[in-house]
Amino acid sequence: MSRPRSVIDILDLSTDELDALMRVAEDIIAYPDKYAEVCHGKKLATLFFEPSTRTRMSFEAAMYELGGHVISMTDGASSSASKGESVSDTAKIVSCYADIIAMRHPKEGAALVAAQSATVPVVNAGDGGHCHPTQTLADLLTIYREKGGFSNLTVGLCGDLKFGRTVHSLVGALSRYEGIKFILISPEELRLPDYVKNDVLDRGGIQYAETSSLDDAIGSLDVLYMTRVQRERFFNEEDYLRLKDSYILTPDKLRGAKSDMAILHPLPRVNEISVAVDDDPRACYFRQAANGKYMRMALIMMLLGLGA
Amino acid sequence: MNIDSIRDGIVIDHITAGCGMKLYELLGLDKLDVSVALIRNVTSRKMGKKDIIKIDADIPVNFDVIGYVDPSATVNIIKNGELLKKLTIGMPERLTNVIRCRNPRCITTTEQELDQVFRLSDRDRQEYRCIYCDTKAN
Structure with missing residues (x-):
């Protein structure tokens, strides 16, 4: 049937x-x-x-x-x-x-x-x-509306890249567009899983770099996709507590970013984007929820x- | 070492040395009430060393298991003491109920009636992944 x-x-x-x-x-x-x-x-x-x-x-x-x-x-x-x-x-x-x-x-x-x-x-x-997938649809429409397309963008993915399902789906979707480049920003323990790197990035010949420093990467980004470290994905509370505050985006950190960089977040946020960033025109996450x-x-x- | 030739059955030959036992177990040959020989580290001109399994009975064998464990193995079907067919299996596109997903977050851990299905995700690396959660088979 x-x-x-x-x-x-x-x-x-x-x-x-x-x-x-x-x-x-x-x-x-x-x-x-x-x-x-x-x-x-x-x-x-x-x-x-x-x-x-x-x-x-x-x-x-x-x-x-x-x-x-x-x-x-x-x-x-x-x-x-x-x-x-x-x-x-x-x-x-x-x-x-x-x-x-x-x-x-x-x-x-x-x-x-x-x-x-x-x-x-x-x-x-x-x-x-x-x-x-429908979070990815929201992400794609947001990037499309904010940046006018997907080709030749440098996209920074920051935070929990291991358990963050939105990240895996977004990497898969964006990899199909020409000239896309990823900067993967995460602590060692929360790096993008090998199967995503092997199956999607390596196989597709997509350029990417891994770093644990948001400060080093932020100046080169057209899009910064922040994620929350999710308590419910950890079997061990100690690991969660150790990693949850790895990256917090503040107005101070944004000084080194491009003036038209789009900041996305699948929401809900906890503290990884300071409320003071909300009024910055680069903050797109509420428009992303509407999208x-x-x-x-x-x-x-x-x-x-x-x-x- | 002498092993009798078989009259009606299957000889799995050219098994990569060391893979014979895994194949024996995954084929469930330990549960059969027929003569089965697992011969390990046989000298081979082509391979240096190889394993061989001989099953002295005309029984159904899951060829997908052979292709998964060792795609270079050959299968000889023996009828009336003669070689009826020689087959190279190759890697199957899908494996059903051969191996289990080890991801504790996979739906197969709670819905026990589901078939355990893996797909061939990378032929070059001989890699299989669970169709439900994409976890790599070990």
């Missing part, structure tokens, strides 16, 4: 499709009324097996703004999963109630398992430390075959 198209990894989307999604998102931003009834009569199910505020709300807002409805499971602990139901069974059941599923789960690969069983499209809204909603709208439309 053929399954409907799902998006589990950002690489499930071709660069042509990414470009098309960005065009639709920009059109939604310019003409929101045109899209207000596109998903009339359609239902999105949000299945969140681990806590999330912004991703879930962004998906829900996206569906409401397309004129559709939302049904939700917001807490895995009180759901069928707590009674031992498999992800596969949950996906089959929810397919009976909704036209599309957005799912977050703490286990890596859970969204793929759901997509293999569901009879409606599944969008991975984060599977542990593995993939988070995420528009890209999710475009993606929902595409997967439902509604003209994106």
Whole structure:
């Protein structure tokens, strides 16, 4: 039996499709009324097996703004999963109630398992430390709108590059554009995993450098992508406490940066970007959160075959 | 050392020396109630040393396991004491329920009924990764 198209990894989307999604998102931003009834009569199910505020709300807002409805499971602990139901069974059941599923789960690969069983499209809204494609869609639209394109950019990725799923997805997506260069800024213990370096960067012949110093790298960057060191990804609390404050971006640190460098962060932040940076015109992270909603709208439309 | 030739069965030849035991275990040959010989460090003109496995029974063998453990191994199918077919297996694109994912964060650790599936991610490095979490097989 053929399954409907799902998006589990950002690489499930071709660069042509990414470009098309960005065009639709920009059109939604310019003409929101045109899209207000596109998903009339359609239902999105949000299945969140681990806590999330912004991703879930962004998906829900996206569906409401397309004129559709939302049904939700917001807490895995009180759901069928707590009674031992498999992800596969949950996906089959929810397919009976909704036209599309957005799912977050703490286990890596859970969204793929759901997509293999569901009879409606599944969008991975984060599977542990593995993939988070719709965050990458938000990141791409933000870079595109702030920098006018992707070619020949030097992108600094800073913080937790080991467990940061948004980083892995972003590296994969940006590597498909010409002349992109990465500066990987992290403590030794949180470096980008070898499989991303080998499979994506080395194989694609992408230029990259690794450093533990943000100060050394910041002057060469067109984009600085900050990440949070996430407590929930560590088995050992001591390791988390030792590494959590490795990089804190302050106005002082920004003095050495280009005047048009774009600062992105997938949010939520804890303290890795000082609040004093928020008023700097280079700070794009709140615009990035808004962009995420528009890209999710475009993606929902595409997967439902509604003209994106 | 003399090992009897077999009448109906399979000879896995040209196994890289040292890989024979892993292949023996992954093929589950220890669980079979038939004559099986694992011969290690046999002198070979081509390879210097090699391992050989002889199975004296016409039983189904998972060729994917052979291709995964040692893609250069050859498989000889023996019928009525004659060589019926000689096969080189090569690396399979996918491996199902041969090895287990060791990533404690992988969905396969909690959903026990899932097949353990690995894909060939890099032919040159003979590298396989879990299709669910992308963790490299050891």
